[in-house]
Amino acid sequence: MSARRELHDVADRLHSIAIHLLRRLRKVDESSGLSGPRLSAMSVVVFGGPLTITALAAAEQVKTPTMTRLVQALEREGYLRRHSDPLDARVSRVEATPKGHKVLMDGRARRVKMLAGLLEELSPSEAKVVRESVTLLESIVAGRRTVAPLE
């Protein structure tokens, strides 16, 4: 098999893995009581500190009206709260409440637990291979390298 063809094959299978993985994760997320978009937004707020609606929308790759509504819902349910910026009355900063912090951590723990359960099926040497490749994948997927060809 040519190197070119081999790459294509790996990409194909990686694609399949990602899809199956995400399906499983979605199922786990359901038990948190928060929808995907809400959980995801909460995650940014919890780990990204207090931030504005606009910044949050950008981080989540949605438009501001969408984020306004998400934040309103999450605020209504007590997962986060807002306080206006004393220096700029236009912006409102969003921050997680203890309840919001907890729901996110619990959900995250569930997801990680599920994945860890799957990884437990590997032998120590296999686990080592996966660990190494995770580092590599991390760098190319999350990294700021040039985005896809896609013409």
Place this chain on the structure above:
Amino acid sequence: MSARRELHDVADRLHSIAIHLLRRLRKVDESSGLSGPRLSAMSVVVFGGPLTITALAAAEQVKTPTMTRLVQALEREGYLRRHSDPLDARVSRVEATPKGHKVLMDGRARRVKMLAGLLEELSPSEAKVVRESVTLLESIVAGRRTVAPLE
């Protein structure tokens, strides 16, 4: 770091990778002209042969009314067609048209190309590590290997 802790760490990062990967894939899918749910349903129809609405709904893990609507839209746009079963007048079998087949294959090629583009950044030895781990991940994530890849 304990083996237990290490496992947790890898799971956590794998989770993050899956999310980032999904986001990128969604972007690529947009250019096919079909939304995620429609593309996904098309994939099942193309690879799973003619099948009923109920079976399709089950494969896609949605309820039948949802699938009815998706199929109606896809039929309206010429990506698939239905013909009633001569043996059971209740069911209607769904099948991809050539146009539907093509749009799916093109979309699939785009996704794989995007992933392959990312993987190209790896050195040959790194690629080898990833390739090996893909095989491992595949076996633990996909579980039953009966269903077609790429749903």
Place this chain on the structure above:
DNA sequence: AGAAATACTTAGCAAGGCTAACCTTTCTGC
């Protein structure tokens, strides 16, 4: 001071998820 830019909200639309309720058709048990 007045114009432009920024931060956010409101209003209204579409897609895609759901449940409940409804046909039709098929199967089952008597």
Place this chain on the structure above:
DNA sequence: GCAGAAAGGTTAGCCTTGCTAAGTATTTCT
């Protein structure tokens, strides 16, 4: 062989989450 249950689909109607367009309030720039 027929009444009623079960199964396959559809329709109706609700909710969430995306979007754009348009509006308000505040800040910044000239």
